[in-house]
Amino acid sequence: MSDRHWLDVAPAEAIPPGGHEVVETDDEVIAVFNVDGEFFAIEDVCTHDGEELTGGPVEGDQIICPRHGARFCIRTGRALTPPAYEDVRTFPVRIHGGRLQVEVP
Numbered sequence: 001m002s003d004r005h006w007l008d009v010a011p012a013e014a015i016p017p018g019g020h021e022v023v024e025t026d027d028e029v030i031a032v033f034n035v036d037g038e039f040f041a042i043e044d045v046c047t048h049d050g051e052e053l054t055g056g057p058v059e060g061d062q063i064i065c066p067r068h069g070a071r072f073c074i075r076t077g078r079a080l081t082p083p084a085y086e087d088v089r090t091f092p093v094r095i096h097g098g099r100l101q102v103e104v105p
Helices: none
Strands: 005-011 020-024 029-035 038-043 062-064 071-073 093-096 099-104
Touching (some): 005 020, 005 029, 029 099
16 A cells, blocks of 8 residues: 555646646645646755746756756656756646646655
8 A cells, every 4th residue: 555645736727838826745845837738746855055946947847956057857846957966856747637637755
């Protein structure tokens, strides 16, 4: 039996391509992005300075940290440019009954 569960985020149509929604759990803040009709979820924390990533510009499937310019791949969580070297966590996403959900611990 898994200790993980699906967290309801929003109706799937509420997040248009290029948009995002932020949800909080007791332990973390997760940003869910719509990249060209596909949904991806990453931890909303820059691994360089520990501050939120959302608020920074999104270019294609990359988010740019608003403070120091580190880029992260929204699809994989991979840190793409300095000053960040550590990837951000990713989370499984599904659409269930028309609702966008993220699997969280």
